[in-house]
Amino acid sequence: MGKNLTKRSEDYSKWYNELVVKADLAENSGVRGCMVIKPYGFAIWEKMQAQLDRMFKETGHENAYFPLFIPKSYLSKEASHVEGFAKECAVVTHYRLKNDENGKGIIVDPDAKLEEELIVRPTSETIIWDTYRRWIQSYRDLPLLINQWANVVRWEMRTRLFLRTTEFLWQEGHTAHATEEEAVEEAKLMMNVYAEFVETFMAVPVIKGTKTESERFAGALETYCIEALMQDGKALQAGTSHFLGQNFAKAFDVKFANKEGKKEYVWATSWGVSTRLMGALVMTHSDDNGLVLPPKLAPIQVVIVPIYKGLEQLAIISEKVNPLVKELKSKGISVKFDNRDTHKPGFKFNEYELKGVPIRLAIGSRDLENGTYEIARRDTFEKETIPVNEVVSKIEFLLDDIQKNIYQKAINHRSEHITEVASYDEFKKVLAEKGGFISAHWDGTTTTEDQIKEETKATIRCVPIDVKHEAGKCMVTGNPSPYRVLFAKAY
């Protein structure tokens, strides 16, 4: 097809890296581990943002903005939190550059050293709870339901576009509650909001669950998560929602007067999804010809390519196409009429296939004669010639059908890749030969979890929310296990 895209079966990882760049989603920048999100990729992210933002607001949250920088002493206040983030912090130590007196060019001015170093936020619990101390006095101030859209920095040693980058974009919700019960409910609610978004809009099925102690967020008492499965059988954590107990309230001394006037520590949650979702989107649906985008998030839902000889014929085609473009736009369908005279139809077909545009219309001289369009869907490559008067309803049908079809395909793939195993040997065999989620008994100890990770690189992705209680024996130690948990190799 002239795309020079590595096949998934040859090298899945290479396929992904190439696709992200060739489809104009993102590329590496001159700054180690930091990506440039290109306009086409950013347009998808904007659609995700807009929908998530709507869902956050519908569930009573408001947006705010907190500082990029966190004083080192703040980060240190919650012990397990700093333990979790210390190793990957970008640290600001100076606030001025100057011209070197010895002619070495622009240097950091040694006289402009900060008294206290500032950390570029890896996450904002500490700066936000320092603020909440001023905002929360009484039960009347609760619940406080706040979200922030922001960039964060975690100094990752090995980075990959969207999946793991030094800087990434995300949203982080930070809520404060009067009771433990209410905070737990909030954490669960946001896990459900994430699941609904990812399944309904991204068409990516997820498993909801809780993390084991060792996989929990640094500072959380419980981490709820949604886990998706990629085409190569590896899992991807798509979103997390944390019940933080009173850890941050205690670290930052945030108390409220309850209805009886007694002071109590506030209960907290935090939850986030990031540009990592872009990686999940690409890896779930795309194929060897390029991106496959769900219609609900595609920046261009319909592209119209004219097939013509000479500008006169293009003018005749345009006359037919323009009213259609107008009608589709009036229905809120995003459509592009690619009438560039600098590129051939074959080149354009290729480009929109690579970019995952869900529906392609083509119109040539025979279509002009017959009053038809050729309509092609990206997910199955099916083509059909249909009369002009059916084209709008066909497009509406297809936008819906493609969204459903790619979701169903992803569900089928996942169903085929959840395997129950009875022994550690079977576990290793399935992991090596088939991949996917492996449902197995585990004795609940971090020691065993670590051993499995060390020996197989598989981690416990989650204890599913709907787990069946089923007494069994740990596949490694033989010790009692109350239910199966889900293992997988993960991104």
Place this chain on the structure above:
Amino acid sequence: MGKNLTKRSEDYSKWYNELVVKADLAENSGVRGCMVIKPYGFAIWEKMQAQLDRMFKETGHENAYFPLFIPKSYLSKEASHVEGFAKECAVVTHYRLKNDENGKGIIVDPDAKLEEELIVRPTSETIIWDTYRRWIQSYRDLPLLINQWANVVRWEMRTRLFLRTTEFLWQEGHTAHATEEEAVEEAKLMMNVYAEFVETFMAVPVIKGTKTESERFAGALETYCIEALMQDGKALQAGTSHFLGQNFAKAFDVKFANKEGKKEYVWATSWGVSTRLMGALVMTHSDDNGLVLPPKLAPIQVVIVPIYKGLEQLAIISEKVNPLVKELKSKGISVKFDNRDTHKPGFKFNEYELKGVPIRLAIGSRDLENGTYEIARRDTFEKETIPVNEVVSKIEFLLDDIQKNIYQKAINHRSEHITEVASYDEFKKVLAEKGGFISAHWDGTTTTEDQIKEETKATIRCVPIDVKHEAGKCMVTGNPSPYRVLFAKAY
């Protein structure tokens, strides 16, 4: 009124600082010079963003995202650019924290020093033009019309909420063109887009103009600007749009092949507005009772306050109010029915006055009997009692009328504060006694400009776009001057 707000006539600066905090727009954080934008303030900023984003897209721009960090060597590539920003750069030098072996707690790990320091972006020309080198090969790749919504950091010594903060939020447009003419047109276009936004949505009149050489953006050949006038007679630069010539193309070696296949350097613009606009909004319209918000940007356009005795009466009132709320929402009017039983009507009146809600409805037992509402407008404090069936059309009228009225008021204030002077003595007198813009002849030299700034603290805000050519003599040196320029003290 129980707001404890300093009067503008007493101390304008104190009034502003208090108002921003009390009206829940923003507050200082624990990080020097960095603010927290509170939900109410952020809701206004979101409305600004949404409208600006629409206008950028309508003029053909797309959004993208570039890295937060800029390698020191990039910043140094354009000489006047680094000169302009070197003194206010936050510098990242390390990428890890660790536990001190001597028990001093968490310290910066000296082994994790970066080979090259990274600057937290004060603006993104350098990292973006480093990227454009990869994106631009041919005239077919031009124009490149890209915008980014981002946070930036400039290490300011004296900071004020919204007006000058170490970190602020903004958008920065960066465009690339094949010809000088086209780039100049783009820079002018964006000045006009800014002016239209600020006047139509913020109801803040602006003067369009160009900056003198010494006030230009670091790296620009021409800076177009819009200048607003605050109630205290000081000017505020509300937005800038720069024609950058080929400076960044040359610094980053960005060339394109023209139609004849010849390589040429690319022409550039950049343009931005920031959360500073929030300061302009507050200072233009607000009064001693609090914020006055233009209806087009008010998060709450209409508030309804019930005046009742006992929950039974509140229930009766709610029955009347709920259909009205529904009707207003269906018309896209943002309305809040404040039925909190924890606060008295007087408290609520006060709060919404402070927060600048354009229209307040009140409904009490007499209104129930008479089938009326009391309607009050925030800008003039006028109150009226009107029948229920007229309330929607009255609200629609008032939203429009308040927007017009506060704009006209600001225009009148500005007209009264543009003074033509004939001598330097008169200049100083007007500056001291009246303030505002002063229109005066100047000999065009930086020396004279610097002298005036040094002696009076006034700067040349701009050479107005519609300046009349009128030969005169510089008020300081007596040298020839082709036209008058606008001076003012500025934020």
